[in-house]
Amino acid sequence: xxxxxxxxxxxxxxxxxxxxxxxxxxxxxxxxxxxxxxxxxxxxxxxxxxxxxxxxxxxxxxxxxxxxxxxxxxxxxxxxxxxxxxxxxxxxxxxxxxxxxxxxxxxxxxxxxxxxxxxxxxxxxxxxxxxxxxxxxxx
Numbered sequence: 001x002x003x004x005x006x007x008x009x010x011x012x013x014x015x016x017x018x019x020x021x022x023x024x025x026x027x028x029x030x031x032x033x034x035x036x037x038x039x040x041x042x043x044x045x046x047x048x049x050x051x052x053x054x055x056x057x058x059x060x061x062x063x064x065x066x067x068x069x070x071x072x073x074x075x076x077x078x079x080x081x082x083x084x085x086x087x088x089x090x091x092x093x094x095x096x097x098x099x100x101x102x103x104x105x106x107x108x109x110x111x112x113x114x115x116x117x118x119x120x121x122x123x124x125x126x127x128x129x130x131x132x133x134x135x136x137x138x139x
Contacts, residue, residue, distance in 0.1 A: 062093065062096075062097045062099070062100045062101070063100065063101040063102070063103050063131075064076060064077070064089065064090070064093055064100060064101070064102050064103065065077050065078075065103045065105065066086065066102055066103065066104050066105070066118055067104075067105045067106070068104070068105070068106040068107060068110045068114050068115055068118060069107055069110065070107040070108075070109035070110050072110065072111055072113075072114040074086055074114070074118065076089055083117055083118075083121060086118070086121055087121045087124060087125060090102070090121055090122055090124075090125030090127055091125045093125075093127070094125050094126050094127050098126075099129060100127055100129065101127075101129040101130070101131055102118075102122050102127055102129065102130045102131070103131045103133055104118060104119075104130060104131065104132050104133065105133040106118075106132075
């Protein structure tokens with residue numbers, strides 16, 4: 001019994017089996033492409049929307065800019081305001097548009113109580129969208 005020798009009868013004949021490995025590879029690539037592109041095709045619904053003469057389009061939601069100085073002074077759109085007047089402004093904005101966003105700019109040295117007061121006023125007025133404004137640090 002010799003190791004490493006080929007059978008002389010089998011080496012001269014044709015192979016009748018089909019190699020399916022390349023076919024499986026191609027099919028797996030197509031399945032991955034289908035899985036990735038299927039959600040994109042489903043979300044592109046073509047609609048013929050009705051046209052109107054009147055109406056306004058708002059691309060950006062309404063927001064209120066509130067600033068808190070280090071001393072605790074509150075500002076609404078660069079105008080000094082008291083906490084009670086701020087609460088009234090929040091309630092009026094919420095009644096006009098429930099999706100109104102509060103953009104809070106607080107000084108680093110501002111007391112936590114002043115910032116918490118603004119957040120409490122927003123919560124009392126049922127404003128749920130609050131953004132904390134910061135400065136970008138360039139490295």
